Amino acid sequence: MQRTLEMIKSKCAELLADGTVRAVLAWHDGEFSYDKAPGFFTADDIDSLCYDCTCAPNLSKYLVKEAKKEGKVAVLLKPCDTFSFNQLLTEHRIDRDKVYVITIPCTGKVDIEKIRSMGVRGITSLEENDGKITVHTMYGDKTFDKNDVKLARCFYCKGSANLEADFDAMEEKKAPAETDKLDEVRRLEAMTAEERYDYWRGELSRCIRCNACRNVCPACTCERCVFDNDNSGVAAKANTTTFEENMFHIIRAFHVAGRCTDCGECSRVCPQNIPLHLLNRKFIKDIDDNYGEYQAGMDQGTVSPVTSYTKDDADPSEAAFMKNGGEE
Amino acid sequence: MPMNKNGEYTPLIVAFCCNWCSYAGADLAGTSRLTYPANVKIIKVPCSCRVNPMFVLKAFQRGADGVILCGCHPGDCHYLTGNYYTRRRMTLLFGMLDYLGIERERTRVEWVSAAEGAKFAAVMNDFAKTINELGENRRLEDLRCKEPLK
Numbered sequence: 001m002q003r004t005l006e007m008i009k010s011k012c013a014e015l016l017a018d019g020t021v022r023a024v025l026a027w028h029d030g031e032f033s034y035d036k037a038p039g040f041f042t043a044d045d046i047d048s049l050c051y052d053c054t055c056a057p058n059l060s061k062y063l064v065k066e067a068k069k070e071g072k073v074a075v076l077l078k079p080c081d082t083f084s085f086n087q088l089l090t091e092h093r094i095d096r097d098k099v100y101v102i103t104i105p106c107t108g109k110v111d112i113e114k115i116r117s118m119g120v121r122g123i124t125s126l127e128e129n130d131g132k133i134t135v136h137t138m139y140g141d142k143t144f145d146k147n148d149v150k151l152a153r154c155f156y157c158k159g160s161a162n163l164e165a166d167f168d169a170m171e172e173k174k175a176p177a178e179t180d181k182l183d184e185v186r187r188l189e190a191m192t193a194e195e196r197y198d199y200w201r202g203e204l205s206r207c208i209r210c211n212a213c214r215n216v217c218p219a220c221t222c223e224r225c226v227f228d229n230d231n232s233g234v235a236a237k238a239n240t241t242t243f244e245e246n247m248f249h250i251i252r253a254f255h256v257a258g259r260c261t262d263c264g265e266c267s268r269v270c271p272q273n274i275p276l277h278l279l280n281r282k283f284i285k286d287i288d289d290n291y292g293e294y295q296a297g298m299d300q301g302t303v304s305p306v307t308s309y310t311k312d313d314a315d316p317s318e319a320a321f322m323k324n325g326g327e328e
Numbered sequence: 329m330p331m332n333k334n335g336e337y338t339p340l341i342v343a344f345c346c347n348w349c350s351y352a353g354a355d356l357a358g359t360s361r362l363t364y365p366a367n368v369k370i371i372k373v374p375c376s377c378r379v380n381p382m383f384v385l386k387a388f389q390r391g392a393d394g395v396i397l398c399g400c401h402p403g404d405c406h407y408l409t410g411n412y413y414t415r416r417r418m419t420l421l422f423g424m425l426d427y428l429g430i431e432r433e434r435t436r437v438e439w440v441s442a443a444e445g446a447k448f449a450a451v452m453n454d455f456a457k458t459i460n461e462l463g464e465n466r467r468l469e470d471l472r473c474k475e476p477l478k
Contacts (some may be wrong), residue, residue, distance in 0.1 A: 089348055095459035150456065188427065197429025197467055228383070243470035247385050254381050257420055279424070286423045291416070311402065316437045319419040 001128060004105060005051050008076065008169055011102065015074050016043040021100050022071035025062055027055045033125045034112050038062055040073075047102040051076065053128045056151060058265050060084040060094075074100040079174065080153075082161040083261035083297030084218035090300050091259070093221050099127040103165040105172075108146065108154035113273070115149050153264025153277070156181040162298060164270040181262060182276055184287045204245045206272040209238045213266040213276050219256040219296075226251065251280055257283035258306035261297040290319050337416040339393035339459040341368045343452070344383065346376045348406040349441045350398030350452075355368035356445030365454035376400070381421045384435065394434045394459035398448070400414050401439040411439070430467045 012024045023040040026049045030037040034054045041049050058081045066073050077085055082103060090093045110126060115135055122138035133149055135142045159176035161168075188196055214220050214227065227248065228235050239245045251261075253276075262284060266276040287294055289307040291313070332338045345351040351372050357364060369392075373379055376399025387395045397418060399411040417438050426432040436455060440448045 029364055118424060185427075193426070193429045193431060195429075196427065200428045241470050241472060243385075243389050246428060246468060247382075247389070250385065250421075250428070251382060253424065254421060279427075282424055282427045283420055286420055290419060306416060307413075309409065311412070313402075313412065313415050314419070315415060315439075316419045316422050316435075318421065 001051060002126050004169055004171065007216070008051060008102065008104060008307070009046060010074045011135055011167055011169070012041065012049065012074060013043065013046050015098070015100060016041075016046060019075040020072060023066075024049065025059050025066065025073055025074050025075040027051065027059075027076075032123070032255075034110075034123060040066075044296065050132075052126070053108070053110045053146075054112070054126055055131065056268060058084055058216075058218055058263050060088055061216070061221065063094050063099055064221050065086065067094045072098055072100055074102060076102050076104050077161065077165075078104060078106040078265055079170075080106070080158050080261075082163050083158060085297070086163055086300050087259055087261055087297035088218065088221065090297075090302060091221075100167070101163065101165045102167045102169055103161040103163075104169045105174075108150045108157065110149050110289065111151040111268075115144065118144075151264070153268065155179055156262070156264075163300070181281060184275075184286075185281045185285050188278065200246075201242065203274050204249055206274060207245050207248070208272060209248065210271060212269045212271065214252055216262060216265045216269045217260075218265065219259045219261070219283075222255075226255070233259065249276070252276075252311060253279040253283060256280065258287060258294070258304035259296050260284065263297070278280060290314060294299060335355055337460075337463070338365075338367045338368075339462075339464070340391055341365070341396065341452075341456060341459060342375065342387040342392040342461055343370045343394070344373050344379045345367050345370050346399045346406075346411075346442075347372050347374050349400040349404070351440075352442035353398070353440045353444050353448040354445050356442065357449040358445075360445045362445060362449035363454040364449040368452050368456065371386065375405065375407050375410040376414040377407075377417070377448040379418075381417070384421060385468070388434075391465075391469070391474050392473065393465040394436070394455060395434045395454050396451075397437060398440045400452045404441065412444045415471070426465075429464055433462055434465060446451070449469060 014019045018073045023042055025040055027036040028039045028048050028050060036055045038057050038059055059075055060081050063075060091094055110133055120135055120137060120142055123135055124138060125136045127134040132148045133146050155177060156179055157177040160173045234244055260280045262280060264277050271274055287305045294305050345354060354370055376397055379397055399414055402411055403413045422435045425435060438451045453472050
C-alpha cells in the first residue's frame with residue numbers, strides 16, 4: 001500500500017508540474033486521521049494526499065461540478081467508484097475530456113463504527129498489515145482481523161475497475177466477491193407484510209432527515225432536488241410523521257432506481273445506521289427479475305431499464321415480485 | 329374515517345384516469361347508467377405516465393385508502409409509448425410499497441379504453457370491494473390530514 005501511495009503521489013506531482021491537470025481530487029485527513037475527507041490538491045499540498053484502508057468516500061460525484069470549470073482535474077477512483085463514474089458519464093453529467101482518471105487498488109475499507117462498537121475508545125490512528133488492522137488508541141494498541149471490521153458494502157465487492165483509465169495504478173486484477181447482494185432483500189421479502197412493516201418502521205423512524213444519504217449519493221446529481229422545493233412542504237425540515245419518513249425514503253430510492261450502482265455510500269454515511277442500501281437493492285432486484293439483469297455503471301452509454309420498455313413487459317399485477325416471496 | 333350517511337365505513341379511492349381513454353370510459357359508464365361506487369374520486373391526467381410516484385404517495389397521505397391508475401391498453405397510448413413507461417414505473421413503485429409492508433392490494437393499474445364503460449364500472453366495483461375488505465389505510469396515513477374528531 002505504501003508503494004502504491006508513493007507511486008500515486010509522484011504521478012500526481014508530475015501531472016501538476018507539467019500542467020496536465022490543475023488539481024487532484026483525492027483524500028486528506030479529516031478531524032482525525034481515520035475519518036478521511038475528499039479534497040482538492042495542488043502542487044503545494046500534494047504531500048498531504050493519503051490513501052489507506054479508511055479512504056471510503058466515493059469521489060466521482062465531486063467531478064460533476066469540477067468538470068464544468070476550466071482545465072482538467074485528476075481523480076483517484078477505487079474499483080467500485082468507477083461504476084459511479086461510468087454512470088455519470090452515461091448521463092452526460094461529466095465531460096470525460098475534463099478528467100484524468102487514475103484507478104487505484106482497493107482491498108476493502110474499514111468501518112470505524114464497527115471498531116467503536118467493539119468497545120474501542122480513544123482511537124488515534126489505524127494501520128493495515130497483511131489482512132490485519134492495528135488500531136492505535138490512547139490506551140494502547142489493538143489488532144483486529146480485517147474481515148471483522150470491514151465496511152458492509154465491501155463484502156459485496158464488484159472486483160476490478162471497468163473503464164479505460166488514463167493512468168492505472170492497480171497492482172493486479174481482482175475478482176468480484178461471490179456473495180449475493182440480493183440475499184438480504186430476499187430475506188425481507190420472505191417475511192409477512194406485517195413483519196416487513198414493523199421492520200421498516202423500526203429502521204426509518206430513526207431518520208433525522210439530515211439528507212446525508214442524498215447529498216453523498218453519486219446518482220443524486222439534480223441541480224434542484226425535489227426535496228429542496230419549498231412548495232413541497234418537506235424541504236429542509238425533519239420528518240414530522242411516519243408518512244414523511246416513508247415518503248422521503250421511497251422517493252429517494254425511486255429517483256435513483258436503474259441508476260444506482262449499489263456503491264453503498266448511503267448506508268455508510270447514515271448517522272443513524274439505517275440500512276438504506278436495502279431499499280435501493282429492492283429496485284435492483286425487481287429490475288433484474290422483471291427486465292433482465294442490469295448493473296448500472298457496468299458499461300458506458302447503456303440505457304436504464306426505467307427509461308426504456310419492451311412491448312411485452314409484465315403488468316404490475318403480474319410482475320415477478322407478486323409471484324415470489326412474501327405471503328400469498 | 330369516511331362514513332356514509334348510514335354510519336358505515338366507506339373507503340376513499342383515488343383513480344388517476346388518462347384523458348384519452350379511461351376518463352372517457354368513465355364517462356361512458358355514466359351515460360350507460362352503469363353504477364360504480366361514488367367514493368371513487370377521479371383525477372384526470374393527460375397520460376397515465378404523467379402520474380409520478382409522489383402523486384400516489386400524496387393521495388395516500390391525503391386520506392386515500394386505495395389508489396388505482398387507469399390508462400390506455402399497451403400499444404394504444406395516445407402519445408405512443410407513455411403507458412409502457414407507466415407499466416415499468418408502477419411495477420417498481422408497487423414493489424417498493426409491498427416491500428415496506430404496505431398492503432399490495434391497495435394499489436392497482438388497469439387498462440381501460442374509451443369504449444370500455446362496462447369494464448370501468450366493473451374494475452371500480454371490484455377495487456372498491458377489495459379496499460372495503462382491507463379497511464382504512466393505516467400504514468401510509470398522515471395524521472395531520474385526518475378529519476378532526478367530532
